Amino acid sequence: MKYTPHSQGEIEAMLQTIGLESLDQLFDDIPREILDQCRLPDRPGMTEPRLRAHLRELAGENLSADDAPCFLGGGCSDAFIPAAVGELLAREEFYTAYTPYQPELSQGILQSIFEYQTYICRLTGLDIANASLYDGGSALASACAIAAEGTKKKTILLPETVHPDYAQIVKTYASSGIMNVQTVPAKNGATDPDALTAALSDQVAAVVIPQPNYFGCLEPAAEMIAAVRQNSAALVIMQVDPVSLALLKSPGEYGADIAVGDAQPLGSPMSYGGPHVGFMAVTQKLMRKIPGRLIGETTDADGNRAFVLTLQAREQHIRREKANSNICSNEALNALAASIYLTVVGPVGFRQAAERSHRLALYAREQFELRGMPLLYNRPFFREFVVGSDTPEEWIEATIDLWHKRYTGEDEALNAKKITFPDTTGGIPVEGGVLLAFTEKRTPEEIDQLVDVMDDAREAIQ
Amino acid sequence: MKLLFEKDVPGSNAFRFPMDDLPPATENIPHDQLRSTPVDLPELSEVEAVRHFVELSHRAFGVDDGTYALGSCTMKYSPKVNQWAAQLPGFADIHPNCVQPGADHLMCELQEMLADLTGMDAFTLQPAAGAHGELTGMMIIHAYLRDQGQNDRKVVLIPDSAHGTNPASAVMAGFTVRVVKSGPDGLVDLDDLAAKCGPDVAGLMLTNPNTLGLFEKNILEISRLVHDCGGLLYYDGANLNAIVGVARPGDMGFDVVHVNLHKTFSTPHGGGGPGAGPVGVKEFLRPYLPYPTIRRGEDGQIVFDADEEKSIGKVKSFFGNFGVCLKAYAYIKSVGYEGLKNAAQLAVLNANYLRCRLSEYFDIPFNTLCKHEFVASNLRQAPSGVRTLDIAKRLIDFKYHPPTIYFPMIVHEAMMFEPTETESKSRLDALAEAMKQIAREAETTPELVQGAPHNTVIGRPDETKAARNPVLSYKKPAQ
Numbered sequence A: 001m002k003y004t005p006h007s008q009g010e011i012e013a014m015l016q017t018i019g020l021e022s023l024d025q026l027f028d029d030i031p032r033e034i035l036d037q038c039r040l041p042d043r044p045g046m047t048e049p050r051l052r053a054h055l056r057e058l059a060g061e062n063l064s065a066d067d068a069p070c071f072l073g074g075g076c077s078d079a080f081i082p083a084a085v086g087e088l089l090a091r092e093e094f095y096t097a098y099t100p101y102q103p104e105l106s107q108g109i110l111q112s113i114f115e116y117q118t119y120i121c122r123l124t125g126l127d128i129a130n131a132s133l134y135d136g137g138s139a140l141a142s143a144c145a146i147a148a149e150g151t152k153k154k155t156i157l158l159p160e161t162v163h164p165d166y167a168q169i170v171k172t173y174a175s176s177g178i179m180n181v182q183t184v185p186a187k188n189g190a191t192d193p194d195a196l197t198a199a200l201s202d203q204v205a206a207v208v209i210p211q212p213n214y215f216g217c218l219e220p221a222a223e224m225i226a227a228v229r230q231n232s233a234a235l236v237i238m239q240v241d242p243v244s245l246a247l248l249k250s251p252g253e254y255g256a257d258i259a260v261g262d263a264q265p266l267g268s269p270m271s272y273g274g275p276h277v278g279f280m281a282v283t284q285k286l287m288r289k290i291p292g293r294l295i296g297e298t299t300d301a302d303g304n305r306a307f308v309l310t311l312q313a314r315e316q317h318i319r320r321e322k323a324n325s326n327i328c329s330n331e332a333l334n335a336l337a338a339s340i341y342l343t344v345v346g347p348v349g350f351r352q353a354a355e356r357s358h359r360l361a362l363y364a365r366e367q368f369e370l371r372g373m374p375l376l377y378n379r380p381f382f383r384e385f386v387v388g389s390d391t392p393e394e395w396i397e398a399t400i401d402l403w404h405k406r407y408t409g410e411d412e413a414l415n416a417k418k419i420t421f422p423d424t425t426g427g428i429p430v431e432g433g434v435l436l437a438f439t440e441k442r443t444p445e446e447i448d449q450l451v452d453v454m455d456d457a458r459e460a461i462q
Numbered sequence B: 001m002k003l004l005f006e007k008d009v010p011g012s013n014a015f016r017f018p019m020d021d022l023p024p025a026t027e028n029i030p031h032d033q034l035r036s037t038p039v040d041l042p043e044l045s046e047v048e049a050v051r052h053f054v055e056l057s058h059r060a061f062g063v064d065d066g067t068y069a070l071g072s073c074t075m076k077y078s079p080k081v082n083q084w085a086a087q088l089p090g091f092a093d094i095h096p097n098c099v100q101p102g103a104d105h106l107m108c109e110l111q112e113m114l115a116d117l118t119g120m121d122a123f124t125l126q127p128a129a130g131a132h133g134e135l136t137g138m139m140i141i142h143a144y145l146r147d148q149g150q151n152d153r154k155v156v157l158i159p160d161s162a163h164g165t166n167p168a169s170a171v172m173a174g175f176t177v178r179v180v181k182s183g184p185d186g187l188v189d190l191d192d193l194a195a196k197c198g199p200d201v202a203g204l205m206l207t208n209p210n211t212l213g214l215f216e217k218n219i220l221e222i223s224r225l226v227h228d229c230g231g232l233l234y235y236d237g238a239n240l241n242a243i244v245g246v247a248r249p250g251d252m253g254f255d256v257v258h259v260n261l262h263k264t265f266s267t268p269h270g271g272g273g274p275g276a277g278p279v280g281v282k283e284f285l286r287p288y289l290p291y292p293t294i295r296r297g298e299d300g301q302i303v304f305d306a307d308e309e310k311s312i313g314k315v316k317s318f319f320g321n322f323g324v325c326l327k328a329y330a331y332i333k334s335v336g337y338e339g340l341k342n343a344a345q346l347a348v349l350n351a352n353y354l355r356c357r358l359s360e361y362f363d364i365p366f367n368t369l370c371k372h373e374f375v376a377s378n379l380r381q382a383p384s385g386v387r388t389l390d391i392a393k394r395l396i397d398f399k400y401h402p403p404t405i406y407f408p409m410i411v412h413e414a415m416m417f418e419p420t421e422t423e424s425k426s427r428l429d430a431l432a433e434a435m436k437q438i439a440r441e442a443e444t445t446p447e448l449v450q451g452a453p454h455n456t457v458i459g460r461p462d463e464t465k466a467a468r469n470p471v472l473s474y475k476k477p478a479q
């Protein structure tokens, strides 16, 4: 297949206009020895029917959330996406456009991002939100970096309970020397406030509070923030699950300075972990520190409402090495997905998504406990928790095995792609147990099945 | 147009999740951890929500709407089969904590293809965009130099024509920037480069072809100068579309590259993202790649490695923007390596053709053989007071997305055109005619150009007002 529209005659006419005889001559400015070295293996193209068959085959080897109920969370959520979201995102004007550098031609994109910014402000309870960052982890790293830059201090206090990928991304960003990461130990599944107080000093730039944390537990956020305010001038960064904000106290209500997270559960498919969308919101005071694009409202000469990219003096294309971040392309289409999602589900639906998840998780805990499988941590949670086990890997493997024997044993196709480990039905192994997630897509019946299987699997490995 | 927050009709949104299958609620979350007031979301019926976003889409302009010669962004047509593929449940609805053999195979093969095409030895797909790739690449260089005991190499050389992300990324990775001048031919000034190479140099970041669309033909000499002083070479792959299948950065002496899948490899730009910026390295830098790395083992099985000792760590959760990688994979598979070369040839043909056509009416500061893009300026229109901004805005009236303007900074009043290979001759002729007409208007009726655009939903917005009194979210007017 090819996607170039030229006829041979047109190519010749164009070459003539340029004054060249062949396409090869277009590369006469490249040294011969470089051209000669470019000998590529033979890789012919494919017709669309063949390509589609091939892609379908690859897709068929994966285990999707359509094949089996997904109890995996840990930063990627099997969330329900209303049909209208996909339909609207498929409009070419949205997905084939680029950054709205020309406002007169891009009011639709600019307004959609302005609306997204408004949504993020309302969810987080903070004043200013940007147009998006790459993902939750890089958003957290960027928040830590602007805190270090803004406070002229280096230490970032990072609880042990932060998502391990997020923690690693922060550490990677810190390797440049702009910040030092100090881990704050946890006690019973959440940050130990005494340990936090002990770690605080006037060298601390920021304290991170994951809410809920990687193990699903709610952190003692109010206590932690009080400790920060009492013992330092550090900024408070809350890393939150956007869906939880339908129920939980917002970062703004807690008095946090920065909120970050990943808005994937709001309308973006899991897609094997990306593209997702990092969000960041800050207090008015930090407006000029926030990285990435910002859309602002203004007017044209006739007084019409207009939207533009604004406060660009923070950004790389103006400030170059003095910019507060290097970000250029972001995750605009996923941000739009979040906006469409929130609009379509509305205030009642959004609250229900959170409530349904939460109540399913409560139900699951009850069922696990009735069967003698207690949670590892006895703490409030939103929709994820850890069921205790000394051998989580083995338990998960046995669970998957049993699950497939029981529920997909008849299904040849599904059995063929039965995956050994890990699997959607099994949960994520963590120290001391199995991390399970319950989104609004799950049902009590699926939870009954899971609990049954995990109970039997536990016996099988004993 | 109203904001959706101004279309709030309480009671009109009927979307519901099923709740009747749930057991009664129990207490778990302490009262003081709950939100005190519900999130304030607007209520729109489904039809009104849909119409709102459709109306927004009517106020946007994509590649499918027409020629989008936005320089440096490679706004080529995105094949629809890519979109089809991304929606398959076996790609869209797969969780990253579950082994997914089809997806792993795809990532592995994409890495191998990118290695073929760039002449590098190993790739990571983790970075989410070009700038993220730059940061990753510069961190790799940072970690390597530290391992070599070369902590004093703190300076990254960057040409004055470079994209803003280059210096910003170098600084984020812990370096300082030393700017290298461009010579009168628009290429890196070799004398200036030689003078700036020294024992404190960590490396050079270079875009080739550069942001003027010119191939840095002294690249082998540049590479020798930088390597001789102990530095490494970083390739900003934003402009790879000009040479893909024809020449490879790995054969020019580059040690680290990133490629923008959303440029060269046709994945759509999404109104600003998502993209993907895979990073490739030469063998000696492989251990520093972000983990997990994915490769094919001896028996053909996919192997995930986590060399946590030398690796820079992680720059993104999971494996990167898989959904974008898969579209690039589909594109490469679809056109094949010959098709990529054909695309590069026609991208360069289109740029040179348009350059020749426009040079009759516009100043082209470096009017020689270019690669996939070229830079023009308003020099010939300036006497009548017409600026590059005016020309760009007037082009909108002719239903074109304007070129990139005021970049690169080394050209006064720059207009950077990159037509890409998916524009036909007749489209380019029509664009040239529109530009010719604008050139004529600039002489006869400059106010017409200066007042443009005339046919858009808004006139030129007041950007100063936006920055001076920032309104960054909607607030309900006080009752």
Ligand SMILES: Cc1ncc(COP(=O)(O)O)c(C=O)c1O
Pocket (backbone or CB within 6 Å): A327, A328, A329, B072, B073, B129, B130, B131, B132, B163, B165, B166, B207, B211, B236, B238, B239, B260, B275, B277
């Ligand atoms: C020359 C050049 N380098 C780097 C970038 C940054 O790439 P991205 O927007 O994918 O981060 C761009 C983007 O326009 C570019 O044109």
